[in-house]
Amino acid sequence: MVSLAISKLGCSKLVFVDPGTKVDGSYYREELLSKELLPAIRSIAGDVYAFQQDNALAHRARQTVELLRRETDFIGPDMWPPNSPDLNPVDYCVWGLMQERVYRTPIRDLSELRRRLVDTWCSFQQSTVDQAIDQWRKRLDACVRAQGGDFELLL
Numbered sequence: 001m002v003s004l005a006i007s008k009l010g011c012s013k014l015v016f017v018d019p020g021t022k023v024d025g026s027y028y029r030e031e032l033l034s035k036e037l038l039p040a041i042r043s044i045a046g047d048v049y050a051f052q053q054d055n056a057l058a059h060r061a062r063q064t065v066e067l068l069r070r071e072t073d074f075i076g077p078d079m080w081p082p083n084s085p086d087l088n089p090v091d092y093c094v095w096g097l098m099q100e101r102v103y104r105t106p107i108r109d110l111s112e113l114r115r116r117l118v119d120t121w122c123s124f125q126q127s128t129v130d131q132a133i134d135q136w137r138k139r140l141d142a143c144v145r146a147q148g149g150d151f152e153l154l155l
Contacts, residue, residue, distance in 0.1 A: 014118055019110070025061030033064070038071060050075060052088060081148055087139050093132035097124070 015036045017023060023032070041049060051072040053059045060077045068074040085091035101120045107113050135155075142151035 014121055016114055023058050025058045025064050028058035028061075029064050029067055033067065047073075049073065052080070054084070054088065054091075055080070081143065084143075086152065087136070087143060089129075089132040089136060092139070093135070094124075094129065097128065 015032060017032070021027065041051070049072075051068055051074045055077055058064065065074075065076055069076065081087065098117070098120055101123075102113070102116045107116065138155065139151070142154040145151065145154055
């Protein structure tokens with residue numbers, strides 16, 4: 001698992017979770033959010049950002065939601081469709097580009113995979129990330145028009 005903090009600094013923060021680690025609510029809150037991701041996001045964006053995540057169990061745990069409501073401008077699970085990759089810039093744009101570049105040739109081992117992920121992320125132009133983020137409101141509007149249903153044809 002890899003978590004990305006979308007950055008105005010180009011090559012920012014990639015956090016790797018070791019194979020076999022159980023990412024439950026506690027680990028997600030204490031190790032990933034509190035120690036890694038939220039400090040990285042704050043150092044990049046200050047207080048001007050909205051925090052968005054999918055509905056994985058660790059993400060929607062009551063204590064996780066409470067932490068995010070307290071610490072961020074958070075789009076909570078009650079305001080977010082349960083299965084919404086078409087509304088997340090990482091899902092609808094960034095991961096596809098990452099996969100295309102990372103898997104061009106076979107990968108020997110975990111170390112090489114991590115290196116390629118870091119190199120690929122660091123090679124992204126900020127304009128690529130900005131374009132993905134700029135599509136967000138348009139996608140939200142299309143989702144509302146489709147009443148939460150499939151909206152790709154409305155884009």
